[in-house]
Amino acid sequence: MNQEIEAGSVGIVQFSDYVFEDELPLDCGRSLKNVVIRYETYGTLAEDAGNAILVEHALTGDAHLAGKYSENDKKTGWWDEMVGPGKPIDTSRFFVVCSNIIGGCSGSTGPRSIDPDTGKRYNMKFPVITIADMVRAQERLMQHLGISQWHCVIGGSMGGMLALQWGVSYPEKVNAIAAIATTARVSPQGISFNWISREAIMNDPNWEKGEYEEQPSRGLATARMLAHVTYLSDESMNNKFGRGLQASDNFDFAFKKDFRIESYLEHQGTKFVERFDANSYLYITRAIDYFGLSDATDGNLAEALKPVHCPFLIVSFSSDWLFPSYQSQELVKALLKNANDVTYCNIQSSYGHDAFLLEMDSLGSLLSSYLSNLPENGADNE
Amino acid sequence: MNQEIEAGSVGIVQFSDYVFEDELPLDCGRSLKNVVIRYETYGTLAEDAGNAILVEHALTGDAHLAGKYSENDKKTGWWDEMVGPGKPIDTSRFFVVCSNIIGGCSGSTGPRSIDPDTGKRYNMKFPVITIADMVRAQERLMQHLGISQWHCVIGGSMGGMLALQWGVSYPEKVNAIAAIATTARVSPQGISFNWISREAIMNDPNWEKGEYEEQPSRGLATARMLAHVTYLSDESMNNKFGRGLQASDNFDFAFKKDFRIESYLEHQGTKFVERFDANSYLYITRAIDYFGLSDATDGNLAEALKPVHCPFLIVSFSSDWLFPSYQSQELVKALLKNANDVTYCNIQSSYGHDAFLLEMDSLGSLLSSYLSNLPENGADNE
Numbered sequence: 001m002n003q004e005i006e007a008g009s010v011g012i013v014q015f016s017d018y019v020f021e022d023e024l025p026l027d028c029g030r031s032l033k034n035v036v037i038r039y040e041t042y043g044t045l046a047e048d049a050g051n052a053i054l055v056e057h058a059l060t061g062d063a064h065l066a067g068k069y070s071e072n073d074k075k076t077g078w079w080d081e082m083v084g085p086g087k088p089i090d091t092s093r094f095f096v097v098c099s100n101i102i103g104g105c106s107g108s109t110g111p112r113s114i115d116p117d118t119g120k121r122y123n124m125k126f127p128v129i130t131i132a133d134m135v136r137a138q139e140r141l142m143q144h145l146g147i148s149q150w151h152c153v154i155g156g157s158m159g160g161m162l163a164l165q166w167g168v169s170y171p172e173k174v175n176a177i178a179a180i181a182t183t184a185r186v187s188p189q190g191i192s193f194n195w196i197s198r199e200a201i202m203n204d205p206n207w208e209k210g211e212y213e214e215q216p217s218r219g220l221a222t223a224r225m226l227a228h229v230t231y232l233s234d235e236s237m238n239n240k241f242g243r244g245l246q247a248s249d250n251f252d253f254a255f256k257k258d259f260r261i262e263s264y265l266e267h268q269g270t271k272f273v274e275r276f277d278a279n280s281y282l283y284i285t286r287a288i289d290y291f292g293l294s295d296a297t298d299g300n301l302a303e304a305l306k307p308v309h310c311p312f313l314i315v316s317f318s319s320d321w322l323f324p325s326y327q328s329q330e331l332v333k334a335l336l337k338n339a340n341d342v343t344y345c346n347i348q349s350s351y352g353h354d355a356f357l358l359e360m361d362s363l364g365s366l367l368s369s370y371l372s373n374l375p376e377n378g379a380d381n382e
Numbered sequence: 383m384n385q386e387i388e389a390g391s392v393g394i395v396q397f398s399d400y401v402f403e404d405e406l407p408l409d410c411g412r413s414l415k416n417v418v419i420r421y422e423t424y425g426t427l428a429e430d431a432g433n434a435i436l437v438e439h440a441l442t443g444d445a446h447l448a449g450k451y452s453e454n455d456k457k458t459g460w461w462d463e464m465v466g467p468g469k470p471i472d473t474s475r476f477f478v479v480c481s482n483i484i485g486g487c488s489g490s491t492g493p494r495s496i497d498p499d500t501g502k503r504y505n506m507k508f509p510v511i512t513i514a515d516m517v518r519a520q521e522r523l524m525q526h527l528g529i530s531q532w533h534c535v536i537g538g539s540m541g542g543m544l545a546l547q548w549g550v551s552y553p554e555k556v557n558a559i560a561a562i563a564t565t566a567r568v569s570p571q572g573i574s575f576n577w578i579s580r581e582a583i584m585n586d587p588n589w590e591k592g593e594y595e596e597q598p599s600r601g602l603a604t605a606r607m608l609a610h611v612t613y614l615s616d617e618s619m620n621n622k623f624g625r626g627l628q629a630s631d632n633f634d635f636a637f638k639k640d641f642r643i644e645s646y647l648e649h650q651g652t653k654f655v656e657r658f659d660a661n662s663y664l665y666i667t668r669a670i671d672y673f674g675l676s677d678a679t680d681g682n683l684a685e686a687l688k689p690v691h692c693p694f695l696i697v698s699f700s701s702d703w704l705f706p707s708y709q710s711q712e713l714v715k716a717l718l719k720n721a722n723d724v725t726y727c728n729i730q731s732s733y734g735h736d737a738f739l740l741e742m743d744s745l746g747s748l749l750s751s752y753l754s755n756l757p758e759n760g761a762d763n764e
Contacts, residue, residue: 027635028633028635029635124637127635128633128635128636128637185625186625187616187619187620187625188619188620188622188623188624188625188641188643189611189614189616189619191625191641191643191644192607192611192619192643192644192647193611195607195643195644195647196604196607196608196611196647198637199582199600199603199604199607200581200582200585200604202637203582203585203586203600203601203604204585205587218581218585219585221581222578222581222582222585225574225577225578225581226578226608229571229574229575229578232571234569234571234703234706237569237570237571237574238569238570240570241570242570242681243567243568243569243570243573243674243677251410251510251672253409253410253411253509253510254510255506255510255580255584255664255668258671259570259573259671261570261573261574261577262573262574262577265574265577265578282637286637289640289641290633292625295625299624321616321703324616
């Protein structure tokens with residue numbers, strides 16, 4: 001990275017939609033017609049297409065990784081601090097791609113899309129998809145963009161699962177993988193929280209078996225509040241909220257938002273309903289549950305990762321209890337057993353799982369130096 | 383404890399109901415008329431009433447601590463392993479009392495009781511109560527039983543909060559306190575889980591603002607499932623369930639109970655609805671949220687505990703993340719600062735919070751030896 005370039009914004013960006021010509025086969029045995037993938041790109045693709053980096057978003061993320069849609073746009077993309085000229089993922093050097101996953105609700109085909117066979121929304125007739133299905137759709141986009149190998153696939157949380165899945169599904173198409181705050185197998189505790197979240201949505205009378213016109217907002221907000229607690233840590237909640245009260249000096253002796261943490265959660269839940277779709281939430285959390293790279297190898301993760309020869313960057317955060325450090329370490333051990341080139345860092349942070357969106361300084365310098373030292377595409381990584 | 387007595391059952395037991403003559407004043411400023419406290423006793427009260435032990439139940443517990451109601455009764459009381467002749471809480475030596483808390487739904491006055499002013503169920507017109515209110519009601523029972531000082535108050539989880547509250551509310555009426563797997567201040571994370579649980583109940587259309595005839599069963603089951611996850615540990619869930627599937631070799635690609643952990647949670651939730659009342663769940667979790675002994679002393683726990691001079695037994699479990707060990711240690715530090723006599727043990731266990739109902743061997747020997755070495759009632763504990 002050229003330290004003299006002042007880190008800047010990618011500026012005004014726009015998204016593109018790529019519509020598949022052929023059906024997309026899925027792990028469940030069904031297939032999807034007329035799949036749309038929404039994506040954004042930043043920087044310039046090199047002539048040999050060897051400088052392309054794919055960034056994967058998390059559960060409720062989207063393709064809008066960096067920049068703004070207009071001068072007046074108040075919000076930048078979700079990882080704007082990380083992506084731009086002179087930034088850790090340096091767009092003056094790399095061609096960066098981010099696409100909304102299938103099953104999502106931010107432009108790509110998902111449960112609220114129109115089923116071409118019926119002319120109506122899929123809703124719960126949408127097929128149950130997997131992380132591997134999401135990656136299979138992205139591989140079509142890769143072909144469309146004329147890229148034969150990603151220089152690196154980078155993702156945090158669920159995005160890290162997609163990054164790992166790229167290695168297993170298309171080992172020859174990935175030069176390196178950076179998996180941040182993630183796991184190779186979602187734990188029964190993680191599965192439980194997703195189950196309870198879906199219960200909250202499906203129990204909402206406004207869900208109407210997925211055929212709602214208006215969002216099942218209380219159920220979706222409850223699901224989000226639960227997820228939000230798993231993104232924080234006991235320590236960060238103690239530091240930020242403690243047992244502080246919202247409005248008064250004493251308890252209100254009612255069932256209102258008495259504590260500041262309750263008001264905060266309620267705000268997070270309500271805001272979320274405005275930007276995310278309930279059926280998408282059901283489908284994506286199910287895809288997460290199904291993510292267990294070693295399911296087919298009797299829990300032997302090294303065996304499952306055998307086809308992958310590329311170097312890995314694995315990053316965990318000390319206070320992340322959704323995908324705890326020991327799960328990253330299992331991954332590191334399996335990769336070392338396979339003699340992969342592995343860089344691992346357990347960043348000390350009190351922010352819990354959310355640290356992957358907050359610890360920008362430590363994560364940024366780690367990513368930046370990792371990318372600077374990667375071999376050229378196509379190198380023999382064995 | 384006489385080691386030669388073979389540990390036995392308290393046998394066939396029955397409960398009693400004590401009805402208060404006077405109104406019970408509450409922290410919220412209101413008061414309750416005609417309060418009923420359901421309780422059970424085991425063993426014989428000594429002439430000087432110096433051998434009485436009060437055992438406090440947890441959130442969804444009841445007064446049925448030990449024994450059976452009839453020969454054909456398939457279930458014993460909830461801590462039967464711990465209470466009986468020759469058992470750790472030895473009924474051949476101690477007179478043991480357990481009472482259902484007010485706000486509960488197992489015989490004591492709670493939100494589903496009849497409001498004497500209207501002749502109808504209180505439901506959401508029931509006053510919001512606190513842990514101190516529950517203890518205030520128990521103190522009336524204590525008077526009724528002719529006991530002037532508990533030899534020891536013992537409780538786990540929410541029961542531990544009541545035990546601690548006894549010390550603060552009635553320091554002269556407690557000879558010793560054993561607080562197990564509990565906290566002196568419920569954390570914002572704990573408050574959050576309770577908030578989300580109540581949302582699940584109150585969002586259930588069958589809740590009907592508390593005026594249901596039939597339970598809001600889906601909401602209550604969801605609340606229980608969430609609580610249940612907080613009672614287990616990541617490790618115990620990995621050990622017991624892992625990513626095991628329920629019925630088939632492959633995913634069902636639907637939203638059914640696919641994983642064994644999902645089936646287990648669903649079973650726990652459904653079973654719970656048969657035995658516990660939704661409105662009680664709302665009121666008791668709110669009382670738990672409100673429990674912060676140091677709220678009135680700007681977070682200074684030692685200051686809050688100053689009036690309490692008795693010895694304490696504090697027990698935590700290494701994998702308990704609902705009331706983590708560090709919270710017990712805060713309590714220990716505050717008590718040591720006040721020069722209380724403190725015995726502390728952090729029992730190594732993978733069972734999470736539930737360990738207080740499962741690690742009977744280590745907890746039993748700890749309690750048994752603690753009770754054997756306690757000073758007589760009324761001793762100067764300073």
